[in-house]
Amino acid sequence: MNHVPKRSEVSKENAWRLEDLFPNQEAWNDEYAKVKKLTSEIADFQGKLKDGDSISRCFALEDEISLHTERLYVYANMHHHEDTAEPTYQALSDKSKKLSVEVGEALSFITPEILSLPVDALRSLIADPALAKYKRTLEEMLRQKPHVLSKSEEALLAQVGNVSQAPGTIFGMMNNADMKFPKVVNDKGEEVELTHGSYIQFLESRNQDVRRNAFKAMYDTYAKWKNTLASTLNANVTKNIFYAKARKYPSALEMSLFGDNIPKAVYDNLIAAIHENLPLMHRYMALRKKLLKLDELHMYDLFTPLVEEFDMDITYDEAKKTVYDSLSPLGEEYRKALQEGFENRWIDVYENEGKRSGAYSWGAYGTHPYVLLNHKDNLNSMFTLTHEMGHALHSYFSDASNEYRDAQYTIFLAEVASTLNEALLMHYLLEKSTDPKEKMYLLTYYADQFRTTVFRQTMFAEFEKIIHEKAEQGEALTPQELSKIYYDLNLKYYGDDMVVDRDIEMEWARIPHFYNSFYVYKYATGFSAATSFAKQITEEGKPAVDRYLGFLRSGGNDYSINILKKAGVDMSSPEPIRQAMSVFEGLIEEMEKLTAAK
Missing domain, CATH: 1.10.287.830 (putative peptidase helix hairpin domain like)
Structure with a gap:
C-alpha cells in the first residue's frame, strides 16, 4: 500500500493553482463584502420591473452578483475538497453556502415579477433593442409563462416542496442506512x-x-421489503403526476423534458432506435457466453471480466501524452488549450489525506476551468483524465465565446464533450494496439460501456415511461406489477442467450436514479451524440471538427437540441443512435474475429 501524503506534502506542480481565482484570502474577503453590498442594492428594483431600462439594469446587477457569488463558492469549496478535514476551509465552504442561499433569496423576486407582465408586454420586451443581451432569458420566461401559477398558488407549491422530497429521502435512508444484507x-x-x-x-x-x-x-x-419499496416508488410517481397536473403539462414526462426544451420525440426515438438494435445486444450476450465458456449465461455473469486482467501501468505523464496524441483529430486549437491546462496547473492530480474522492471539472466564469482527480497509474485513470478535460475544455471554449448568462450549458449537453474525448482515446488505443490480449481488453472495456450506458440506461428510461403512463391512466403500481414490467424488459433487452433469472425482477427497487425521474435517458443520448461526433470527426476530418468546435463554443446560447443540430447531430431523429450502434457493431465484429483466431 502506497503512503497517502498529507496535503502539505503534495508538490506544487501536481496541485491546482487556485490563486488564479483569488490571489489570497484577503481578496476573497473583499469580494465577499462586495457581494453583500450589491445584494442589498437589488431590492431597489422590486416592484419596478415594468420597462426595458429597469429590467436591463436589474439583469446587469443580477449577473454581477451571481458571477461573484459563484467565484466565492467555487474557490471556498475547491479548497475544502483538497482536505475535507481542514477546519479553515470547512468554515469558508459553509460561509459561501450561506451566502449562496442568501443571494438566491434576494434575487428570487425577479422572474415572478417579470412573468406577471401580460404576454404582449413580454413580447415587446423581447423585441426591445436595449434588452438584446437578455433576449434568451426573456424568451425562456415567455415559454414558461403558461406553466407558472398565480402568486398564492406558487407560494402553496413552494411549501409542498419539502413534502415532495420525502419519497427520495425515505428511499435513500432505507437503501443506505437501514437495509442490511446477509453474509456471503x-x-x-x-x-x-x-x-x-x-x-x-x-x-x-x-x-x-x-x-x-x-x-x-x-x-x-x-x-x-418489496411492499414498502413499491409504495415509496409509487409516491414518487404520484408526486410527479401531481406537479405535472398543477403546472398544466400534458404528462410527467413532458414536464421533465420541458426545462431543457427537449421534444418528447427525442425520448421516444431513443427507445425505438435501441429496440431496433437489440439484436446487437443479443449478439454481444452470445459472445459473452462463449468467451466465459458457460453452458448458461445468467444475469450475475454480466460483470465478470471477459479477459484475464490485462495490467496497463500508465503513469500520469504517459497518460497526459497519450491523451494529447489521441485528441489530434480535434486540431491544433483544441490541443493548444489542452496543453495550457496540463502546463498551467488546472489539475489537482493525486490523492492525499482528506481529499474528496472521485473526479470532477469545475470553475467559475472569467477564470480557466479546474479539474480534480485522484489519479492511479491505470487505464481507468487515463480515461478519467480525458473525460474531465473534455468537460473543462467545453467550459473553456464556451466561456471565451459567450456572455456570462449564455455560457452555462445544460446537463443534456455536458456529457457529450467528455464522452467524445473518451471515444477518440479508445479509437487511438485500438488503432495502436498490436497485442491481441490488450486489444481484447480494450474492446470489452468499450463494448461494456455501450451495454451499461446506452442499453441499460435506455431500459431504465423505458421502465420509467411505462410506470408513469400506467399511473396516469389510473392503474395501480403494485410490487407484482412493477416486477412484471421490469422482468419483461430484461427478457426483451438481453435476448435468448441469457437466462433472465427471476430475482432480477426486484432490481427496480435498488435504482436510486428512479427518484430523479426521467434523468437517465441523458446518459444514453449523450453517449450516442458523442459517438456520432467521433465517427464524423474520424471519417470527415476538418468540416466535422469545425462543427464540433462550434458546438463547444455555443455553451448554452440556444436550446440544447438546436446546438447539437447545428453541429451535425440531430437528436430528434434516430440517426445519431444508429451511428453509435454501427460503432458498437464494429466492436463486436472485432471481438468475434479475435475469438475465432484463438
Whole structure:
C-alpha cells in the first residue's frame, strides 16, 4: 500500500493553482463584502420591473452578483475538497453556502415579477433593442409563462416542496442506512458481509457460485421489503403526476423534458432506435457466453471480466501524452488549450489525506476551468483524465465565446464533450494496439460501456415511461406489477442467450436514479451524440471538427437540441443512435474475429 501524503506534502506542480481565482484570502474577503453590498442594492428594483431600462439594469446587477457569488463558492469549496478535514476551509465552504442561499433569496423576486407582465408586454420586451443581451432569458420566461401559477398558488407549491422530497429521502435512508444484507462466501472461502460497495466485486469474481450467491442474497433482501419499496416508488410517481397536473403539462414526462426544451420525440426515438438494435445486444450476450465458456449465461455473469486482467501501468505523464496524441483529430486549437491546462496547473492530480474522492471539472466564469482527480497509474485513470478535460475544455471554449448568462450549458449537453474525448482515446488505443490480449481488453472495456450506458440506461428510461403512463391512466403500481414490467424488459433487452433469472425482477427497487425521474435517458443520448461526433470527426476530418468546435463554443446560447443540430447531430431523429450502434457493431465484429483466431 502506497503512503497517502498529507496535503502539505503534495508538490506544487501536481496541485491546482487556485490563486488564479483569488490571489489570497484577503481578496476573497473583499469580494465577499462586495457581494453583500450589491445584494442589498437589488431590492431597489422590486416592484419596478415594468420597462426595458429597469429590467436591463436589474439583469446587469443580477449577473454581477451571481458571477461573484459563484467565484466565492467555487474557490471556498475547491479548497475544502483538497482536505475535507481542514477546519479553515470547512468554515469558508459553509460561509459561501450561506451566502449562496442568501443571494438566491434576494434575487428570487425577479422572474415572478417579470412573468406577471401580460404576454404582449413580454413580447415587446423581447423585441426591445436595449434588452438584446437578455433576449434568451426573456424568451425562456415567455415559454414558461403558461406553466407558472398565480402568486398564492406558487407560494402553496413552494411549501409542498419539502413534502415532495420525502419519497427520495425515505428511499435513500432505507437503501443506505437501514437495509442490511446477509453474509456471503467470497473467492477465498471466507464469510463476509455483502454491502452495496462490495456487490460489484462479488459479481466480478471468476467463481460463478460466488457471483450467484451474492446476486441471490442482494435480491432476496430487496424482495423482503418489496411492499414498502413499491409504495415509496409509487409516491414518487404520484408526486410527479401531481406537479405535472398543477403546472398544466400534458404528462410527467413532458414536464421533465420541458426545462431543457427537449421534444418528447427525442425520448421516444431513443427507445425505438435501441429496440431496433437489440439484436446487437443479443449478439454481444452470445459472445459473452462463449468467451466465459458457460453452458448458461445468467444475469450475475454480466460483470465478470471477459479477459484475464490485462495490467496497463500508465503513469500520469504517459497518460497526459497519450491523451494529447489521441485528441489530434480535434486540431491544433483544441490541443493548444489542452496543453495550457496540463502546463498551467488546472489539475489537482493525486490523492492525499482528506481529499474528496472521485473526479470532477469545475470553475467559475472569467477564470480557466479546474479539474480534480485522484489519479492511479491505470487505464481507468487515463480515461478519467480525458473525460474531465473534455468537460473543462467545453467550459473553456464556451466561456471565451459567450456572455456570462449564455455560457452555462445544460446537463443534456455536458456529457457529450467528455464522452467524445473518451471515444477518440479508445479509437487511438485500438488503432495502436498490436497485442491481441490488450486489444481484447480494450474492446470489452468499450463494448461494456455501450451495454451499461446506452442499453441499460435506455431500459431504465423505458421502465420509467411505462410506470408513469400506467399511473396516469389510473392503474395501480403494485410490487407484482412493477416486477412484471421490469422482468419483461430484461427478457426483451438481453435476448435468448441469457437466462433472465427471476430475482432480477426486484432490481427496480435498488435504482436510486428512479427518484430523479426521467434523468437517465441523458446518459444514453449523450453517449450516442458523442459517438456520432467521433465517427464524423474520424471519417470527415476538418468540416466535422469545425462543427464540433462550434458546438463547444455555443455553451448554452440556444436550446440544447438546436446546438447539437447545428453541429451535425440531430437528436430528434434516430440517426445519431444508429451511428453509435454501427460503432458498437464494429466492436463486436472485432471481438468475434479475435475469438475465432484463438
